[in-house]
Amino acid sequence: MLNPAYASYTGNNKGSGEFNLNSGTIDSANNLSGEEQSNLIFLIAASILHEDVHRGDDVDGVDNPEEEGEKFEEEAFGESIQRYNSGDNREKFNKRYQKILSDKFFKKSMKMIKETREYEEKKEKEKEKDNTNIKRTLNINILK
Structure with missing residues (x-):
């Protein structure tokens, strides 16, 4: 279960309803730097998402027997995000995100290459057609 010291949502x-982030957690992030700060910010972001799942549950009015925030974290990250594992999970998340971006970039690049080739082929065909027309014109002029 998510440590209540990080965030909470009280439904209506x-x-x-009321959403709270622990100010001590935020202050802690402000006092850190580098990897430690990035890891805590990742934990805060995961906490916000976790609590927003509870807000969604509050909206639909259906209270599931399981802890929806935990279930979300397990599905999104593979486990509950806590301070001790936020670094490893941040790195895993970043790698997956980079792969997604890389795949999208690759697909866009391939699409651009295909479009460029099609454009070049079209231009080449037009050039060949123009050359054929020029030859015909020359032949006609020579025959006259």
């Missing part, structure tokens, strides 16, 4: 059955 409308989805506009």
